[in-house]
Amino acid sequence: MRNRKRTGWRRYINGINISAFFVVLFVGLPLYWLIASSFKTPANLGNSPPQYFPNPISLGNYTDAFKNNDFGQYFINSLIVTLIATALVLVLGTMAGYALGRLPMKGKFTLMVTLLIISVFPAIAVIAPLYLLLRNLGWLNTYQGLIIPYTAFNLPFAIWILRNYMLGIPKEMEETGRIDGAGPFRTLWTIILPMALPGIFTAGIFCFTACWTEFLMALTFMSANNRRTIPVGIAEFGTVFTVPYGTIFAASVVAVVPIGILVFIFRKFVISGLTSGAVKG
Amino acid sequence: MEKINKVYENGFHAVHDMSLDIADGEFMVLVGPSGCGKTTALRMVAGLEDITSGILRIGGKEVNDETPKERDIAMVFQNYALYPHMTVAQNIGFALKLRKLPKPELDAKVKEAADILGLTDWLDRKPGQLSGGQRQRVAMGRAIVRQPSVFLMDEPLSNLDAKLRVQMRAEVARIQRHLAVSTIYVTHDQVEAMTMGDRVTVMREGVLQQVDTPQHLYDHPDNIFVAAFIGSPAMNLYDAVVGENVRSVKLGSQEIDLPEAVVLKRPALRGYAGKDVVVGLRPEHLPAESDGATGPKLVGEVDLVEALGSELVVHFTIDANRVLAEGAVDKDEAAAVKKGEGVARVAAKTPVKPGDRLTFAVSIEDMQFFDTQTGLAIRG
Numbered sequence: 001m002r003n004r005k006r007t008g009w010r011r012y013i014n015g016i017n018i019s020a021f022f023v024v025l026f027v028g029l030p031l032y033w034l035i036a037s038s039f040k041t042p043a044n045l046g047n048s049p050p051q052y053f054p055n056p057i058s059l060g061n062y063t064d065a066f067k068n069n070d071f072g073q074y075f076i077n078s079l080i081v082t083l084i085a086t087a088l089v090l091v092l093g094t095m096a097g098y099a100l101g102r103l104p105m106k107g108k109f110t111l112m113v114t115l116l117i118i119s120v121f122p123a124i125a126v127i128a129p130l131y132l133l134l135r136n137l138g139w140l141n142t143y144q145g146l147i148i149p150y151t152a153f154n155l156p157f158a159i160w161i162l163r164n165y166m167l168g169i170p171k172e173m174e175e176t177g178r179i180d181g182a183g184p185f186r187t188l189w190t191i192i193l194p195m196a197l198p199g200i201f202t203a204g205i206f207c208f209t210a211c212w213t214e215f216l217m218a219l220t221f222m223s224a225n226n227r228r229t230i231p232v233g234i235a236e237f238g239t240v241f242t243v244p245y246g247t248i249f250a251a252s253v254v255a256v257v258p259i260g261i262l263v264f265i266f267r268k269f270v271i272s273g274l275t276s277g278a279v280k281g
Numbered sequence: 282m283e284k285i286n287k288v289y290e291n292g293f294h295a296v297h298d299m300s301l302d303i304a305d306g307e308f309m310v311l312v313g314p315s316g317c318g319k320t321t322a323l324r325m326v327a328g329l330e331d332i333t334s335g336i337l338r339i340g341g342k343e344v345n346d347e348t349p350k351e352r353d354i355a356m357v358f359q360n361y362a363l364y365p366h367m368t369v370a371q372n373i374g375f376a377l378k379l380r381k382l383p384k385p386e387l388d389a390k391v392k393e394a395a396d397i398l399g400l401t402d403w404l405d406r407k408p409g410q411l412s413g414g415q416r417q418r419v420a421m422g423r424a425i426v427r428q429p430s431v432f433l434m435d436e437p438l439s440n441l442d443a444k445l446r447v448q449m450r451a452e453v454a455r456i457q458r459h460l461a462v463s464t465i466y467v468t469h470d471q472v473e474a475m476t477m478g479d480r481v482t483v484m485r486e487g488v489l490q491q492v493d494t495p496q497h498l499y500d501h502p503d504n505i506f507v508a509a510f511i512g513s514p515a516m517n518l519y520d521a522v523v524g525e526n527v528r529s530v531k532l533g534s535q536e537i538d539l540p541e542a543v544v545l546k547r548p549a550l551r552g553y554a555g556k557d558v559v560v561g562l563r564p565e566h567l568p569a570e571s572d573g574a575t576g577p578k579l580v581g582e583v584d585l586v587e588a589l590g591s592e593l594v595v596h597f598t599i600d601a602n603r604v605l606a607e608g609a610v611d612k613d614e615a616a617a618v619k620k621g622e623g624v625a626r627v628a629a630k631t632p633v634k635p636g637d638r639l640t641f642a643v644s645i646e647d648m649q650f651f652d653t654q655t656g657l658a659i660r661g
């Protein structure tokens with residue numbers, strides 16, 4: 001009787017809808033507050049009682065972020081570092097995950113456990129030696145100075161996700177590919193990769209979000225203003241005497257957009273039924 | 282196949298000295314209980330497993346070291362292994378595409394294969410949108426479009442429900458006859474083996490037991506295992522003692538006369554005078570005795586009557602020891618079989634109910650004799 005049809009007011013007001021409403025409220029309200037505040041004038045920001053809807057709607061905070069601060073540059077920096085690091089993680093992670101999940105190898109277990117240990121290593125513990133290393137390489141204030149550490153720190157987790165995903169793909173898929181006459185790279189590219197897409201996107205989302213919001217390394221390794229990424233850039237807004245909340249809100253809204261877009265694409269790709277039909281079940 | 286052996290790295294000897302010759306266009310079924318090495322044998326032919334020793338020839342050419350691609354084979358897997366992100370047409374045409382066949386030719390071949398299988402209306406669908414039977418057809422289509430020299434099928438029907446399985450069984454056999462391509466078909470279902478194969482190979486624990494036409498296999502099993510494995514309900518196998526003068530055989534307390542003709546057909550039986558043997562009787566060779574009939578008889582206590590409409594399946598007990606061929610029946614089933622239980626198929630109108638004592642006429646010419654020690658059939 002779980003799927004009985006609800007009638008009358010019970011169709012709208014029932015346990016599931018009420019719980020959903022509160023969850024949405026809990027998640028959505030801060031986000032609404034962020035967006036609404038970013039359109040308020042600096043004077044209206046601190047009003048008491050607070051303005052629930054910005055009036056007048058002002059774009060001043062946005063122009064301030066892009067014109068008076070170098071937010072545009074920070075955004076580009078973040079995009080470059082995050083996209084390249086994520087791409088590297090996915091390429092390496094997919095190949096490593098495939099190898100660890102599928103190919104006959106010795107010492108797989110030890111390798112996987114080592115990866116797990118690395119992936120839970122706190123960044124703060126290695127930040128000082130890493131700083132010295134990058135300084136000796138002359139990589140401070142360069143993109144690769146963030147891309148390589150980001151790749152290294154996110155790779156273990158991605159390998160775990162992808163390896164587990166690869167394990168779930170029936171091995172007959174590869175065997176049938178071999179019989180059809182496909183070589184190993186062809187098999188990986190045309191057969192395994194399309195089937196592993198949901199796993200790759202999941203790993204990609206995690207990696208992108210982690211790089212996009214990373215603060216500690218970005219702060220330490222990028223001291224020059226024209227190399228700052230978004231999290232560090234926003235933190236450095238303002239002066240000792242003022243905190244420009246409006247500008248910070250506006251910058252944060254812009255920073256959220258790529259993740260929003262990504263999740264939207266992600267939603268489209270992660271159709272749980274993508275692998276259904278390959279085998280019975 | 283000549284003396285093919287497979288020994289896994291962990292020392293497990295999966296296939297022992299298997300030699301098999303499959304004629305051009307022949308439908309060969311490999312059958313046996315789970316873990317008997319039939320799938321391993323098939324995978325060695327496919328080139329998915331290395332051959333430890335022995336020679337594999339396809340079309341007279343040794344192919345031991347060739348890749349699956351070079352062997353010119355096509356395989357249908359138990360779980361179909363369709364590419365989920367490709368349409369039916371792309372799935373069927375994938376192997377041809379890899380061979381760089383020109384597009385118009387490829388399309389024509391895919392269409393032809395789809396016509397044979399009745400998939401023409403589904404070519405643009407993805408596997409996820411198809412029913413089990415249609416997916417099975419796509420898997421077949423992928424194999425037939427290549428016009429290989431050998432088809433390999435690994436339990437292709439076992440994922441279908443019972444009704445569809447019967448339907449597809451006939452269809453696969455029909456397509457194979459139509460294309461006349463040598464086929465090796467692996468199954469654990471002895472009904473599939475009997476109905477589909479030109480010849481049937483029975484395997485057990487990596488050892489080939491018997492290769493023969495289905496009917497000959499059924500009528501003249503080489504050993505106890507084959508006797509017990511082929512046929513449903515299974516053959517009744519009992520411990521028995523041959524009389525001193527080889528004129529009778531004793532099952533428990535009952536003595537059955539052996540006519541001269543039976544012994545003449547099996548001269549080796551004379552060597553078993555006074556010795557233990559195993560006798561086998563198919564359920565249909567135990568009809569209920571009609572009044573006044575002469576000839577050998579067997580009396581049993583009826584435990585259970587299953588009415589199938591066309592006939593009755595009567596489960597009975599006699600006081601002889603029931604022999605179970607190890608591996609032919611699974612362990613649960615073996616435990617359920619009581620001492621001395623047997624099965625007979627009798628005419629539907631026979632008045633019989635549980636608890637009765639029923640007299641069966643023994644079709645003595647069809648009785649099988651096996652050596653107790655070796656399990657081999659006693660014949661010539």
